Amino acid sequence: xxxxxxxxxxxxxxxxxxxxxxxxxxxxxxxxxxxxxxxxxxxxxxxxxxxxxxxxxxxxxxxxxxxxxxxxxxxxxxxxxxxxxxxxxxxxxxxxxxxxxxxxxxxxxxxxxxxxxxxxxxxxxxxxxxxxxxxxxxxxxxxxxxxxxxxxxxxxxxxxxxxxxxxxxxxxxxxxxxxxxxxxxxxxxxxxxxxxxxxxxxxxxxxxxxxxxxxxxxxxxxxxxxxxxxxxxxxxxxxxxxxxxxxxxxxxxxxxxxxxxxxxxxxxxxxxxxxxxxxxxxxxxxxxxxxxxxxxxxxxxxxxxxxxxxxxxxxxxxxxxxxxxxxxxxxxxxxxxxxxxxxxxxxxxxxxxxxxxxxxxxxxxxxxxxxxxxxxxxxxxxxxxxxxxxxxxxxxxxxxxxxxxxxxxxxxxxxxxxxxxxxxxxxxxxxxxxxxxxxxxxxxxxxxxxxxxxxxxx
Amino acid sequence: xxxxxxxxxxxxxxxxxxxxxxxxxxxxxxxxxxxxxxxxxxxxxxxxxxxxxxxxxxxxxxxxxxxxxxxxxxxxxxxxxxxxxxxxxxxxxxxxxxxxxxxxxxxxxxxxxxxxxxxxxxxxxxxxxxxxxxxxxxxxxxxxxxxxxxxxxxxxxxxxxxxxxxxxxxxxxxxxxxxxxxxxxxxxxxxxxxxxxxxxxxxxxxxxxxxxxxxxxxxxxxxxxxxxxxxxxxxxxxxxxx
Amino acid sequence: xxxxxxxxxxxxxxxxxxxxxxxxxxxxxxxxxxxxxxxxxxxxxxxxxxxxxxxxxxxxxxxxxxxxxxxxxxxxxxxxxxxxxxxxxxxxxxxxxxxxxxxxxxxxxxxxxxxxxxxxxxxxxxxxxxxxxxxxxxxxxxxxxxxxxxxxxxxxxxxxxxxxxxxxxxxxxxxxxxxxxxxxxxxxxxxx
Numbered sequence: 066x067x068x069x070x071x072x073x074x075x076x077x078x079x080x081x082x083x084x085x086x087x088x089x090x091x092x093x094x095x096x097x098x099x100x101x102x103x104x105x106x107x108x109x110x111x112x113x114x115x116x117x118x119x120x121x122x123x124x125x126x127x128x129x130x131x132x133x134x135x136x137x138x139x140x141x142x143x144x145x146x147x148x149x150x151x152x153x154x155x156x157x158x159x160x161x162x163x164x165x166x167x168x169x170x171x172x173x174x175x176x177x178x179x180x181x182x183x184x185x186x187x188x189x190x191x192x193x194x195x196x197x198x199x200x201x202x203x204x205x206x207x208x209x210x211x212x213x214x215x216x217x218x219x220x221x222x223x224x225x226x227x228x229x230x231x232x233x234x235x236x237x238x239x240x241x242x243x244x245x246x247x248x249x250x251x252x253x254x255x256x257x258x259x260x261x262x263x264x265x266x267x268x269x270x271x272x273x274x275x276x277x278x279x280x281x282x283x284x285x286x287x288x289x290x291x292x293x294x295x296x297x298x299x300x301x302x303x304x305x306x307x308x309x310x311x312x313x314x315x316x317x318x319x320x321x322x323x324x325x326x327x328x329x330x331x332x333x334x335x336x337x338x339x340x341x342x343x344x345x346x347x348x349x350x351x352x353x354x355x356x357x358x359x360x361x362x363x364x365x366x367x368x369x370x371x372x373x374x375x376x377x378x379x380x381x382x383x384x385x386x387x388x389x390x391x392x393x394x395x396x397x398x399x400x401x402x403x404x405x406x407x408x409x410x411x412x413x414x415x416x417x418x419x420x421x422x423x424x425x426x427x428x429x430x431x432x433x434x435x436x437x438x439x440x441x442x443x444x445x446x447x448x449x450x451x452x453x454x455x456x457x458x459x460x461x462x463x464x465x466x467x468x469x470x471x472x473x474x475x476x477x478x479x480x481x482x483x484x485x486x487x488x489x490x491x492x493x494x495x496x497x498x499x500x501x502x503x504x505x506x507x508x509x510x511x512x513x514x515x516x517x518x519x520x521x522x523x
Numbered sequence: 524x525x526x527x528x529x530x531x532x533x534x535x536x537x538x539x540x541x542x543x544x545x546x547x548x549x550x551x552x553x554x555x556x557x558x559x560x561x562x563x564x565x566x567x568x569x570x571x572x573x574x575x576x577x578x579x580x581x582x583x584x585x586x587x588x589x590x591x592x593x594x595x596x597x598x599x600x601x602x603x604x605x606x607x608x609x610x611x612x613x614x615x616x617x618x619x620x621x622x623x624x625x626x627x628x629x630x631x632x633x634x635x636x637x638x639x640x641x642x643x644x645x646x647x648x649x650x651x652x653x654x655x656x657x658x659x660x661x662x663x664x665x666x667x668x669x670x671x672x673x674x675x676x677x678x679x680x681x682x683x684x685x686x687x688x689x690x691x692x693x694x695x696x697x698x699x700x701x702x703x704x705x706x707x708x709x710x711x712x713x714x715x716x717x718x719x720x721x722x723x724x725x726x727x728x729x730x731x732x733x734x735x736x737x738x739x740x741x742x743x744x745x746x747x748x749x750x751x752x753x754x755x756x757x758x759x760x761x762x763x764x765x
Numbered sequence: 766x767x768x769x770x771x772x773x774x775x776x777x778x779x780x781x782x783x784x785x786x787x788x789x790x791x792x793x794x795x796x797x798x799x800x801x802x803x804x805x806x807x808x809x810x811x812x813x814x815x816x817x818x819x820x821x822x823x824x825x826x827x828x829x830x831x832x833x834x835x836x837x838x839x840x841x842x843x844x845x846x847x848x849x850x851x852x853x854x855x856x857x858x859x860x861x862x863x864x865x866x867x868x869x870x871x872x873x874x875x876x877x878x879x880x881x882x883x884x885x886x887x888x889x890x891x892x893x894x895x896x897x898x899x900x901x902x903x904x905x906x907x908x909x910x911x912x913x914x915x916x917x918x919x920x921x922x923x924x925x926x927x928x929x930x931x932x933x934x935x936x937x938x939x940x941x942x943x944x945x946x947x948x949x950x951x952x953x954x955x956x957x
Binding site for chain 2: 072076080086381386421422444456460463470480498499501504507509516521
Binding site for chain 3: 092095096109112116119120122123125126127128129132133138142148149150154198199200201204217218219220223224227244245247248249251252255256259260273276277278284285286287289290292293294304309311312313314315316318319326328329330331332333334335336337338339340341350352356357359360362365
């Protein structure tokens with residue numbers, strides 16, 4: 066099936082299954098509520114957000130220096146640091162490491178960056194079996210899908226569907242959909258993969274410039290199970306993931322899990338500084354469009370994102386349209402300001418998939434002004450994106466009417482008149498998207514201006 | 524104090540009662556208000572659609588209409604925010620724009636209202652007023668509670684105000700979003716209505732007629748008995764029309 | 766130009782003027798840290814028990830584990846039945862039923878315990894074990910993450926981890942399941 070072209074079409078498709086869409090909305094709203102309850106317990110919550118935002122602002126303004134400091138310290142720690150200007154180079158680095166070390170089996174923990182780079186497909190084409198070990202990621206990997214949420218990758222699936230997937234791939238009992246039972250099956254299956262793996266790939270939540278180490282956060286412990294058993298650890302990190310000091314982790318670890326799921330912290334927060342004795346640790350620093358985004362003044366602070374997913378959970382559009390409707394590695398509000406920078410044409414409808422309600426900006430732990438950037442992307446897209454002649458004409462026409470009071474009064478009068486005399490079928494036609502499920506306002510007997518002239522301005 | 528009243532284009536054309544109520548409320552509070560007759564629109568529909576340049580004519584007209592005033596007051600959080608951020612933002616010494624509720628609470632410091640409204644009412648928190656103008660504490664922020672529109676409604680006698688389950692979720696209007704993302708917009712609107720229905724609300728009110736127009740469109744199509752009224756109408760002592 | 770050089774050059778060209786790096790203010794934590802810790806770990810799916818006498822831990826072990834199970838203790842307070850020195854490779858730990866470790870610092874507001882590599886011997890140990898017990902002295906409890914980062918130097922160890930509960934997941938319809946890949950339980954004994 067060809068993917069729907071616009072976010073609106075894909076969203077309409079998702080909403081057809083009302084049971085699923087309501088479940089999706091309620092479930093993510095529940096996560097948002099847990100976030101609220103958790104943040105409420107921290108008296109200095111808003112101060113932490115400001116601090117996190119300022120730290121990240123500093124990082125972006127000093128990124129070259131910090132990256133060099135980070136590289137130097139990491140190398141001194143015995144980590145091999147590689148640089149990749151794009152997804153292709155990143156994937157080739159990984160491949161070369163696997164080949165050099167004659168790796169046969171590899172496991173991978175969650176990394177949005179490797180999704181962005183299409184690493185799995187790249188390695189599979191070269192004959193590698195990449196095993197995603199995060200439970201949600203393993204589920205969608207079996208199902209040949211991509212994550213629909215950056216923190217809860219399989220949130221679009223119901224347990225019955227997961228039961229069917231596991232029945233097919235892991236031989237669980239047909240029709241069994243108990244989460245405990247299914248998780249246990251995945252545990253047994255993945256434990257074997259961990260034991261056999263020669264290499265483990267992880268993402269990076271935070272790179273620490275002053276110490277040359279990095280932090281990976283999980284609840285399942287899958288990143289650690291992979292890296293501590295395998296001989297090779299490959300960590301893939303976007304260049305914006307840096308923080309200057311270890312002490313900054315105090316701020317970010319207090320914000321991250323609370324914003325993501327309402328937990329006070331993820332259960333495992335691993336700080337990697339040196340490889341195990343006689344083992345190898347690689348760190349790939351990836352640009353892939355980030356330096357370009359850094360140069361866009363209006364959009365650069367989207368790079369402050371720590372991938373908590375809070376903006377997705379709070380977004381009333383995301384909750385009702387699901388991650389796939391965005392057709393972008395990072396969906397939801399943050400994805401809608403990051404993705405147009407990667408491919409303006411492909412992602413040109415995303416900044417319009419918002420009411421600009423602003424909830425995303427207020428929930429963001431690093432205070433990215435997401436909704437303001439959505440507004441600004443709209444201005445860019447109408448100039449540089451795919452042309453929409455009829456919309457453009459309508460807006461130009463509207464703007465013209467609004468700049469001429471006499472014309473505005475006349476048009477208003479005509480609109481009210483024609484609405485009040487036109488047959489219903491003429492007004493509520495198939496071109497009237499408003500009227501598909503909504504009535505237009507009732508026509509009053511006079512406009513306010515008419516009333517005012519009669520009653521106040523004699 | 525010279526106060527100019529700005530009435531959003533669609534309110535001027537389709538919801539004159541909300542505009543009349545706004546004017547009368549200000550007059551009752553002792554303010555001399557003028558409504559400049561040459562006004563049209565703030566240009567937000569064009570700007571939010573990505574065509575800010577086509578809203579520039581409307582913006583210029585706005586500046587011209589209100590340059591001689593100390594305050595511009597507007598019964599819409601959304602239009603107020605747009606004018607504040609895109610029309611009056613770089614004007615030094617020009618007029619200050621206030622949304623009606625915040626003008627009543629912050630500038631006029633209204634403490635009592637002569638109004639009664641014996642109905643069960645749900646307050647819809649419109650996003651631009653809430654998160655843009657800070658008319659109330661958004662649920663996302665961990666700051667002390669405050670709510671200017673609610674404070675005003677609480678001054679109305681006999682009013683029965685309800686607590687909503689999702690007290691400040693967007694209704695899905697969003698300007699041209701309502702048309703270009705019709706399916707999501709309608710779904711969001713229905714969910715808001717359901718929340719009010721579950722609390723037994725008779726009247727949904729709010730400081731933005733655009734959200735209410737969207738909700739009213741759904742309510743009327745689905746033949747529901749819930750009415751919508753602009754907050755100014757309630758504060759000015761109007762009763763729901765049948 | 767190498768990728769490194771081109772990335773750095775692009776940053777230099779595109780980055781904004783230098784913005785200041787803020788200092789960390791103090792965020793003091795008030796109240797009973799032990800009670801706070803116990804309630805925090807509960808929300809993470811774990812449990813904390815106060816003990817005044819190590820014998821209570823031995824009683825706990827007798828009640829919950831059998832001697833036929835592989836119990837590995839790195840604590841002097843309670844003994845296990847398997848010597849870590851026998852494990853040359855982390856794969857040798859595959860069948861560990863219970864690991865008993867001593868935590869360096871605990872954080873009351875989120876139940877995280879700092880375990881540097883030195884207190885694990887094998888990095889894999891607290892993950893591969895079916896169950897985890899951590900002993901922590903009450904005077905090693907701190908209020909929040911800021912305090913703990915002031916007390917440790919993360920790069921002193923090649924690896925260190927904050928563990929705040931058992932291995933868990935909610936990836937199937939958001940239903941919480943304890944025991945995703947690692948320990949199916951985490952019990953912290955808070956010692957005087």
